[in-house]
Amino acid sequence: MKSDKNAKIYVAGHTGLVGSTILKKLIEKGYSNILLSIEKELDLRNQLDTEKFFEANRPEFVILAAAKVGGIVANNTYKADFIYDNLAIGLNVINCCYKYNVKKLLNLGSSCIYPKLAIQPIKEEYLLDGKLEPTNEPYAIAKIAAIKLCSSYNFQFGTNFISVMPTNLYGKNDNFNLETSHVMPALIRKIILAKALKNGEIEFITSDLKQHKLGFGIDEKISSFSLEEIQSSLSEIGISSDSVTIWGSGNVRREFLHVDDMAEACIYLKENYNADEIGEFVNIGTGTDVSIKELAEQIKELAEYDGNLIFDNKKPDGTPRKLLDVTKINNLGWKAQISLTDGIRKVISDYLKLK
Numbered sequence: 001m002k003s004d005k006n007a008k009i010y011v012a013g014h015t016g017l018v019g020s021t022i023l024k025k026l027i028e029k030g031y032s033n034i035l036l037s038i039e040k041e042l043d044l045r046n047q048l049d050t051e052k053f054f055e056a057n058r059p060e061f062v063i064l065a066a067a068k069v070g071g072i073v074a075n076n077t078y079k080a081d082f083i084y085d086n087l088a089i090g091l092n093v094i095n096c097c098y099k100y101n102v103k104k105l106l107n108l109g110s111s112c113i114y115p116k117l118a119i120q121p122i123k124e125e126y127l128l129d130g131k132l133e134p135t136n137e138p139y140a141i142a143k144i145a146a147i148k149l150c151s152s153y154n155f156q157f158g159t160n161f162i163s164v165m166p167t168n169l170y171g172k173n174d175n176f177n178l179e180t181s182h183v184m185p186a187l188i189r190k191i192i193l194a195k196a197l198k199n200g201e202i203e204f205i206t207s208d209l210k211q212h213k214l215g216f217g218i219d220e221k222i223s224s225f226s227l228e229e230i231q232s233s234l235s236e237i238g239i240s241s242d243s244v245t246i247w248g249s250g251n252v253r254r255e256f257l258h259v260d261d262m263a264e265a266c267i268y269l270k271e272n273y274n275a276d277e278i279g280e281f282v283n284i285g286t287g288t289d290v291s292i293k294e295l296a297e298q299i300k301e302l303a304e305y306d307g308n309l310i311f312d313n314k315k316p317d318g319t320p321r322k323l324l325d326v327t328k329i330n331n332l333g334w335k336a337q338i339s340l341t342d343g344i345r346k347v348i349s350d351y352l353k354l355k
Contacts, residue, residue, distance in 0.1 A: 007103075010035040010059035012044060012093055013066030018108060018166075020173045021263040022063055029267065035059050045088035054096040062105045063266065064093050064146075068139075069110075072247070072318050073215075074180040075136040086142030094149045098159055105161040106270050107150050109281065111255075111322055112140045113165060121325035124165075124283055133319045151280045160275050164266060167285035167324050170343065171259030172350045178237055179215020183292060184256060187299050188347055190244045193234060195305040198241040205230055243308040244300075247315035250293030255285050255323045258343035261336045268334045278332070285324035286336040302345050 009026065013019035014036050026034060035057055037044075042053050044066050068085040075082055090107075097105045114122050115130030127147075132140045150161035170184035178186050189212070196204045206225045213219050218233050231240070238245025265284045290298075296309050326335075338346075 005030045006033050007031075007060045008033045008035055008058070009061045009063065010037075010057065011063045011065065012037070012089075013064070015039075016065060016067075016069070017169060017171060017174050017259055018262060019063070019065035021171060021259045022065060022266055025260075025263040025267055044092055045085055047088075047092050050092040050096055051099070054100040058100060060103045061270070062093065062097050062102050063270070064090075064105060064107045066093070067108070069182075070175070070180040071182040071186065072135050072316060075139055076316070079138045082136075083138035083142050086139060087145060090142060090146035090149060094146065094153065094161065097161065098153050098157055103160060104270065104274070105150065105159070106266055107146055107161060107163040108266070109143045109147055109163055109165045110139070111165055111167045111283070111285070111324055112136045112319075113144050113147065114322070116319050118322075120321050121287070121323045122283070123325045124279070124281060124328060127280075135316060135318055147281050150275075154275050162269060162273070162275050162278055163281035164269065165281055165283050165324070166262050166265075167255040167257050167283070167322070169257055169259050169262055170347060172347065174259075174347070176351070177213040177215045179213075183254065184295070184344075184347070187244075187246065187296050188303070188344070188351060190237075190239050190246075191296075191299050191303050191305050192348070192351065194239050194241065194244045194307050195303055197231065197234065197239070198305070198307060202227055202230065205234075209233075238310070238312070241307065243310050244296075244305075245310045245312055246292070246296055247312055248292065248317040249313050250296065250309075250311040251291055252317045252319065253289045253291050253321040253323065254295070255287075255289040256295070256340055256343070257285050257336060258338040258346075261286075261338050264337075265329065265334050269329075269332070273332060279328075282329050282332070283324040283326055284329055285326045286340075287324070287326045287330075288340075289321065289323040290340065298341065299344055299348075302341070303348055 011023050014023045116133040118126045147163045150163050153159045174185040175181045176185045176189045
């Protein structure tokens with residue numbers, strides 16, 4: 001891939017957080033023959049349509065970033081959707097990569113594949129060593145299946161399918177729907193909206209609500225965008241001018257990787273390594289973590305919000321701690337470059353520019 005900038009590369013899921021960033025990085029690095037598809041034109045859950053796409057386009061390289069993703073609320077609510085959609089996408093794309101002689105596949109997974117109570121930091125060999133976190137078990141099972149598909153095809157057919165397991169990702173083009181988003185974008189949006197309420201920035205809030213869904217069935221209730229209506233709607237999900245309510249105790253710990261770093265790691269591995277050099281899969285992360293409480297306090301400071309943070313202990317926390325061991329990828333010559341503070345500051349800035 002490194003020597004041929006004209007090689008045909010298919011980025012599956014190029015409109016999402018990871019896929020859009022990988023696409024941007026590929027273009028920046030001079031790749032000029034990038035193949036894309038959008039969901040309304042190609043449903044990767046459909047086997048026949050996926051095979052027709054691969055037969056017609058014959059990509060040489062594939063980056064599989066397409067997935068149904070979400071935070072703890074979405075995972076715990078739409079269990080059937082998460083396991084079906086992600087199993088179907090993995091089965092169809094990975095098999096087509098074999099059937100149509102793709103030179104190299106990069107399969108993106110998730111750190112939720114690991115046991116809930118895995119020893120920290122989590123090494124690649126801890127996969128399937130214990131029970132999964134129940135709130136995202138269906139999604140995790142689908143991602144584990146994709147890893148095993150890739151390694152099985154490599155073993156039986158000599159394919160060159162690489163799987164990577166990123167830690168919690170955040171960055172530009174994230175999902176800010178409070179019902180389906182991950183913790184980082186949810187906290188950033190909640191705190192920004194609370195600050196806007198405190199400052200009486202109703203025009204900003206109205207623009208925000210028109211651009212991003214709140215979720216939880218609240219959006220359908222908003223019609224006039226009056227101050228009273230906005231305050232009532234936001235209060236239903238724990239956002240007021242003087243406080244923000246956050247799910248869980250705030251004591252669980254998470255590792256966060258800026259999506260720009262993730263994209264760099266993927267392209268680095270794609271250009272420099274083959275599956276037999278990497279093994280079944282490789283973790284991608286920073287090697288450091290923070291508590292959700294620490295994360296929320298940092299976002300609050302960077303957003304310059306002086307209200308209170310309230311933690312709702314009645315809501316689930318999820319896995320107590322999730323920190324990846326990144327020794328393997330560091331030894332392969334790659335390390336994360338973007339600090340958490342710089343990354344959060346950038347996301348806040350990008351989010352405010354959208355309005």
